[in-house]
Amino acid sequence: NCVELCEKTGCIGGTCFQGCRFLSDDVTDNSSWYMQEPLYQQWKQWDCRNDCRYYCMMEREKEREKLGLKPVKYHGKWPFKRVLGLQ
Template identity: 70%
Template sequence: MPYKARLRMSLVGCVEQCEKTGCVGERCFPHCKFPSDGAVVDGPWYLQEPLYLRWKQWDCQSDCRYYCMLDREKEREALGNGPVKYHGKWPFKRVYGIQEPASVALSALNLAMQFHGWLSFFILLNYKLPLKPNKKAYYEYTCLWHIYGLLSMNSWFWSAVFHSRDVDLTEKLDYSSAVALLGFSLILAILRSFNVRVEAARVMVSAPL
């Protein structure tokens, strides 16, 4: 049997055993007696899984997969083998409950820079440059850049959330936010490159996209 197939079978066996016993080696997880929906079978409400665990989604299966992955990687390292992907991801180590701390830090930094840029743009237009008599900016692309800034901040926010905990919901929010930002960036690039100023023309350009 190929080595990768044996590794996969070993990992699957470890996870299945952990879900039954609540332990990986000598490490046991008290919340493995809770099902994934956070409630104890035939148990009263006060025995429900703690709220912070449900919020972080560190359920029994997640912990079993994580620690089985770490054990398999220790075995591979002892044999002189390099890391492999588990469940489509490279091995990672949690830091204070954060799944991918480096990615979270970089996403948060991008979010901070986007916020700084948007805030600087807002202050420049509203407090440093002259305004029209109706209190609107002379710059005709103001609204579009505000939308771009908000979409950028939204995208990096969900990127940080997704990398802190990869579940189905955070994955969809991260990817959909990124797609929305890329789509609007394309629209904005076209409008700005061709200097489209008429509102009706902007709508006509954006509609097919």
């Protein structure tokens, strides 16, 4: 599963995510890491799981598009793209 693998490694392919900080022994600090970020970034409140879900969704949709398939809903919503940090 893409999300599970991403949550364990903090990466999808060659892309790694700031929210996936590992403390030791592959334990993710998935709490409120964003509170340590600058104020303009705190409002986003993205964590490792959110980034992994988003980028796994985008990867899956790229593959579906290559196969000529239509988008599917994720967590009850249609796929979306982040624009200027907004989703």
